[in-house]
Structure formats: structure tokens, C-alpha cells
Amino acid sequence: MKPPPEKWIRTLKVAAFLSCLGPAAVLTWKGFHDGLGANPIDVITRTTGKWTLTFLLITLSVTPVRKLSGQAFLIRFRRMLGNFAFFYGTLHLMTYVWLDKFFDVHAMLHDIVKRRFITAGLTAWLLMLPLALTSTTGWIRRLGGKRWQMLHRLIYFSAAAGVIHFIWLVKADLRRPLTYGAILIALLAYRLIVWAMNRIRLRKENVRQPVRA
Amino acid sequence: MLIKKPSDIPSSEITPKSTYMSRRNFIVGAAASGAALAGGLYLREHSDNSSDVQASGVKLAGVVKSPFSTTEPATSFKDITNYNNYYEFSTDKYEPNGLSKDFRTRPWSVSFDGMVKKPKKLDIDAILKLAPLEERIYRHRCVEGWSMVIPWVGIPLSAVIKQADPLPGAKFVAFQTVMAPDQMPNQKRDVLDWPYVEGLRMDEAMHPLAILAVGLYDETLPNVDGAPLRLVVPWKYGFKGIKAIVKISFTDTMPPTTWNKMAPDEYGFYSNVNPNKDHPRWSQATERRIGEFRKRPTLMFNGYDQVASLYNGLDLQKNY
Numbered sequence: 001m002k003p004p005p006e007k008w009i010r011t012l013k014v015a016a017f018l019s020c021l022g023p024a025a026v027l028t029w030k031g032f033h034d035g036l037g038a039n040p041i042d043v044i045t046r047t048t049g050k051w052t053l054t055f056l057l058i059t060l061s062v063t064p065v066r067k068l069s070g071q072a073f074l075i076r077f078r079r080m081l082g083n084f085a086f087f088y089g090t091l092h093l094m095t096y097v098w099l100d101k102f103f104d105v106h107a108m109l110h111d112i113v114k115r116r117f118i119t120a121g122l123t124a125w126l127l128m129l130p131l132a133l134t135s136t137t138g139w140i141r142r143l144g145g146k147r148w149q150m151l152h153r154l155i156y157f158s159a160a161a162g163v164i165h166f167i168w169l170v171k172a173d174l175r176r177p178l179t180y181g182a183i184l185i186a187l188l189a190y191r192l193i194v195w196a197m198n199r200i201r202l203r204k205e206n207v208r209q210p211v212r213a
Numbered sequence: 214m215l216i217k218k219p220s221d222i223p224s225s226e227i228t229p230k231s232t233y234m235s236r237r238n239f240i241v242g243a244a245a246s247g248a249a250l251a252g253g254l255y256l257r258e259h260s261d262n263s264s265d266v267q268a269s270g271v272k273l274a275g276v277v278k279s280p281f282s283t284t285e286p287a288t289s290f291k292d293i294t295n296y297n298n299y300y301e302f303s304t305d306k307y308e309p310n311g312l313s314k315d316f317r318t319r320p321w322s323v324s325f326d327g328m329v330k331k332p333k334k335l336d337i338d339a340i341l342k343l344a345p346l347e348e349r350i351y352r353h354r355c356v357e358g359w360s361m362v363i364p365w366v367g368i369p370l371s372a373v374i375k376q377a378d379p380l381p382g383a384k385f386v387a388f389q390t391v392m393a394p395d396q397m398p399n400q401k402r403d404v405l406d407w408p409y410v411e412g413l414r415m416d417e418a419m420h421p422l423a424i425l426a427v428g429l430y431d432e433t434l435p436n437v438d439g440a441p442l443r444l445v446v447p448w449k450y451g452f453k454g455i456k457a458i459v460k461i462s463f464t465d466t467m468p469p470t471t472w473n474k475m476a477p478d479e480y481g482f483y484s485n486v487n488p489n490k491d492h493p494r495w496s497q498a499t500e501r502r503i504g505e506f507r508k509r510p511t512l513m514f515n516g517y518d519q520v521a522s523l524y525n526g527l528d529l530q531k532n533y
Contacts, residue, residue: 037292037295037296037306037307038288038291038292038295038296038306038503038504039296039306039359039501039503041501042359099506100508102507102508107496110496111495111496114491115494115495116494117494168494169494171304171357171476172300172304172404172405172475173300173304173404
């Protein structure tokens with residue numbers, strides 16, 4: 001299929017960028033208009049957490065959607081989406097560090113060691129950190145495409161840690177975290193199937209054209 | 214010195230203008246929204262919301278003040294009725310208010326059974342007349358780490374127990390919430406083991422601080438807060454305060470309680486507020502008072518030291 005003209009893609013990128021800022025904008029607007037309810041910090045924590053996981057899943061769906069639709073240009077949105085996952089993840093972490101714990105290092109260390117949902121959440125953020133840092137074109141070149149790609153597979157583990165973080169913190173009613181989990185499993189299963197099919201295909205080709213001794 | 218001429222730099226190394234501009238926009242946008250968020254919070258913290266009291270129920274007559282009330286400023290009516298754990302309606306704290314609007318609280322009766330001289334059923338309006346209505350402004354500490362100050366109106370639980378005439382062998386009181394899946398949407402799903410049940414030891418139930426609440430801010434209790442009748446035990450975590458009670462039973466064995474059945478390692482029978490006994494998943498040492506920005510230390514028995522003698526000789530680390 002023909003990709004859309006360059007001008008369209010650029011306009012789309014701006015639109016996507018603004019939409020990605022939407023959740024933060026809504027949260028900010030509500031913050032100024034008494035719209036965050038009785039426990040604003042709780043709302044900010046939950047909202048930023050929800051959007052972190054959502055952006056991780058959207059980022060992970062770029063490749064399947066691109067391949068299934070044949071729209072190769074979609075890859076050009078992936079970095080932005082991934083960086084927004086990191087952006088919301090960092091807001092989420094800062095809410096905890098600043099608004100929940102008031103930079104009380106001792107209390108946070110205690111939490112990280114003792115509370116497995118905190119451990120899982122921090123793990124998810126730490127796994128995103130090198131990806132955000134090496135998201136630039138310069139770093140792709142410095143690492144080389146193959147190594148860069150290997151490194152960026154950390155996103156699978158980050159998203160898994162994020163879903164586990166969500167499952168472990170819920171008191172009752174696991175519907176929401178399990179929905180995220182199911183989507184993540186589907187997105188990873190797609191990759192596994194593609195990988196397995198490639199291997200089978202390669203093996204067949206090898207049989208057909210034996211390597212010359 | 215090596216100075217690269219422009220032609221030495223491969224074009225692949227030059228970041229396109231659109232890319233670095235979008236990166237710059239991203240950072241600026243991120244910083245701006247972060248700052249705006251903090252600003253919004255600051256404004257909210259410093260804006261007065263104590264005038265949010267709004268009419269909802271029917272004014273209760275003859276409410277007398279109580280020496281058990283705290284002098285701390287009460288949480289706004291708006292927050293008390295819009296931030297609730299009422300799992301029968303929703304697991305989201307902001308939804309029960311809307312979902313409980315049409316909940317029917319009349320006709321309503323409460324059964325008294327188990328180890329009593331004679332089982333009976335009492336109409337809610339008869340229960341309201343068992344003792345003078347008292348205003349009890351209590352601290353309310355949720356097991357999740359937030360707290361409020363709530364101006365309940367209610368009657369001492371002891372007065373209700375006395376009229377039920379329990380047998381001398383009765384050691385525990387068990388409470389049960391109404392089962393009304395047609396009105397309480399989550400009772401159609403197995404979120405918790407319905408109906409919600411709670412319990413107290415007899416001496417806890419007879420303590421003068423324990424009340425059955427029927428009102429809030431001098432008016433009939435809003436549905437979202439457990440109308441028409443709910444338990445309030447201010448030295449225990451909020452979930453002990455069972456709502457919409459239809460049954461009170463007396464037993465000689467410790468009755469099951471809903472959250473204990475759900476997660477026995479997280480919620481015990483006693484569930485006394487205890488800053489020294491962490492929930493397995495979070496600390497109980499501090500709490501966020503709704504309306505306040507910084508957390509405050511949680512007090513043993515939620516500051517109600519007069520109940521301490523009830524637990525003499527009981528290991529509160531094991532009996533959480």
C-alpha cells in the first residue's frame with residue numbers, strides 16, 4: 001500500500017503529539033478546577049499509572065498494526081509513543097516520590113524492599129529508563145541497529161512488570177489489571193508467532209537450498 | 214586539531230529539524246504540564262472547601278452534642294459523600310454516590326437473632342427511638358491510608374444491644390448488610406463474598422464509643438454512607454463500619470468477617486488502627502487526611518486511647 005504523503009505524516013505527528021499530551025492536560029485542568037475529587041493525589045497516581053501502561057501497550061501495538069496493515073510509515077510514531085509511556089511513568093513515579101513520600105528516602109527504601117508491588121513498579125520504570133535515554137537517532141547509530149533493537153526488547157519486561165505492579169496493588173476486583181494483562185499477552189503472542197513462523201520458513205528454505213560445503 | 218568540514222558529516226548523522234524540534238517540544242511540554250499539575254494542587258490545598266455543606270437528607274431533630282466528639286475540623290459534606298468505599302455499588306470510590314442515589318431505605322427493618330432471649334425484628338424508626346440521637350464527630354481512618362473527620366449522628370450500639378436482650382453466653386455480635394442485587398449492581402458479581410458481614414467482640418460492641426449511625430451533618434444518613442443504619446467503630450479501620458445493616462446476631466464464637474475471608478493475611482478480625490502493624494502491602498504509620506496535602510502520623514487506636522484496656526494481654530501484632 002502507498003504511504004501517505006510526507007506532509008500528511010508530519011501533520012499527523014503533530015496531532016498525535018498533542019493527543020498524547022491530552023491526559024496530562026485534562027489532569028492539569030481538573031487540578032485547577034477542583035475536579036480531582038476528595039483525594040487528588042490518589043487520582044493523579046492512578047491516572048498517570050493508567051496512562052503509562054496504556055502508552056506501553058500502544059507502543060507495543062505499533063509493530064503488529066504496521067505489519068498487519070502494511071502501513072510501514074507507522075514505525076515513525078513509535079518513538080514518540082514510547083517516550084510518552086516514559087513521560088507518564090516518570091510523572092507516576094514523581095507522584096509517589098514527591099506527593100506520597102515527600103522525598104523520604106528511608107520510607108521509600110523500606111517500601112521497595114518490603115512491598116512487592118512497589119518493587120515491580122520501580123522495576124518497570126527502571127527498564128524504561130535506558131530505552132528513553134537511547135531513543136535518539138544518534139544512539140541507534142552508536143549502538144548499531146541490532147544491538148539497539150535487542151536493548152529495546154526490554155519494553156516487553158517493562159510492560160510485564162507494569163501489569164504485575166497493577167495486579168498486586170488491587171484490593172479486590174481484578175478486571176482492570178487483567179484486561180491490561182490480556183492485551184499484553186496478545187501483543188507478545190503475536191511476536192512469538194511471527195518469530196516461530198520465520199524459523200519454520202527459514203528451516204524449509206535451508207532444506208531446499210542446502211549450504212554448499 | 215581536527216576540524217570536520219560540513220561535507221565530512223554524513224547526512225545520516227544530522228538530526229532532522231522536525232525530530233529535534235519535536236524532542237524539544239516534548240521536554241518543554243513535559244516540564245510545563247508537570248509544573249502546572251503541581252500548581253493546581255497547591256491552589257486546591259489553599260482554597261477553602263469547608264463551605265461545601267449542601268442539603269440532601271431530612272434534618273434530624275433533637276440531636277445532642279457528645280463529649281466524645283473531636284474538636285478537629287470536619288471534612289466537607291461533599292468529600293464525605295463523594296469518596297467512599299462501598300463495594301456493593303462500585304470498587305471505584307467516586308462512583309457509589311451516583312449509583313446509590315435511588316437506593317431504598319424505607320421500609321427497613323433489622324432482625325435480632327442468635328443467642329438472644331427472643332429473636333425479633335425491629336423497624337428502623339423504632340430503632341431511632343431507642344436512645345437520644347447524639348452527634349459524634351469522629352476521626353475515620355481507612356485501611357487504605359486516608360482519613361476524614363466525620364460528624365456522625367447516631368445512637369450508642371450498647372443501647373441497641375441491651376434491648377435485644379442477648380443471653381449471658383453471647384461473646385460476639387455479628388452484623389450483616391442487606392442483600393439487594395437489584396439495587397446494588399456489584400452484588401451480581403463475585404467482587405466480595407456477599408452479603409457483607411462484620412463482627413465485634415461483645416465488650417468492644419458495648420464500649421461507649423461504638424455507635425450505630427443514622428445521620429451525618431445533622432441530617433439523615435446519605436445512602437452512600439450506609440443508610441439507613443451503619444456501624445461506626447472509630448478506633449478500627451473504616452471497613453469494620455458495615456453499612457445498610459439488616460441483621461444483628463449474637464454468638465459465642467468469633468463470627469466471619471468479609472475482608473478477612475477475602476485476604477486473611479491482610480485483614481484480621483480486630484482491625485484496630487495500629488501504626489505499628491503494617492498492611493502487608495503498605496505502611497500504616499501515616500495517613501492522608503482528606504483536604505490536606507502532607508501526610509500525618511497515624512495514632513494508635515486512631516487516637517482513642519480509652520479503648521486500650523479492651524486489649525490488655527492481647528498480642529496486637531498477631532491479632533491485627
